[in-house]
Amino acid sequence: MEYSLAQIITREDCDILLEAAAIARQNLDLQKLQQEKQYRSVTTGTTGIDAALMAVVAELSALETVVATLPEGPTKSEMTTRVMVLGVKKRQLEERREKYGIIALLQKEYAITNIDHEIIENTDYINAITRRKEQI
Numbered sequence: 001m002e003y004s005l006a007q008i009i010t011r012e013d014c015d016i017l018l019e020a021a022a023i024a025r026q027n028l029d030l031q032k033l034q035q036e037k038q039y040r041s042v043t044t045g046t047t048g049i050d051a052a053l054m055a056v057v058a059e060l061s062a063l064e065t066v067v068a069t070l071p072e073g074p075t076k077s078e079m080t081t082r083v084m085v086l087g088v089k090k091r092q093l094e095e096r097r098e099k100y101g102i103i104a105l106l107q108k109e110y111a112i113t114n115i116d117h118e119i120i121e122n123t124d125y126i127n128a129i130t131r132r133k134e135q136i
Contacts, residue, residue, distance in 0.1 A: 014133035039108040045100035
């Protein structure tokens with residue numbers, strides 16, 4: 001973007017703009033660091049969640065098959081309770097997978113890319129102000 005820096009006529013004004021741009025850059029760097037940390041968390045969390053979910057689904061399927069063939073009694077009651085517990089665990093893992101799954105991964109990648117673009121623009125802005133300051 002072409003900035004209207006020709007209207008800036010004092011080096012002090014340039015210093016004020018440079019200070020504000022430097023603070024904005026620090027904030028961008030911090031945001032990027034936070035997003036990258038969250039990205040690492042998402043990438044490492046997804047694999048473990050998927051493995052745990054597959055194990056729960058397999059166990060749940062097997063137990064449901066067994067429960068269907070059991071006669072009424074304490075064993076069937078116990079197995080039914082276990083099926084319910086595994087159902088809850090499955091739902092929790094599915095919710096976690098949403099939080100740490102591919103959608104979360106893509107959102108983090110998008111956020112990091114946007115911050116990178118803002119950092120480039122911030123650098124261009126600082127360079128333009130610096131050139132104007134040298135002209136004054």
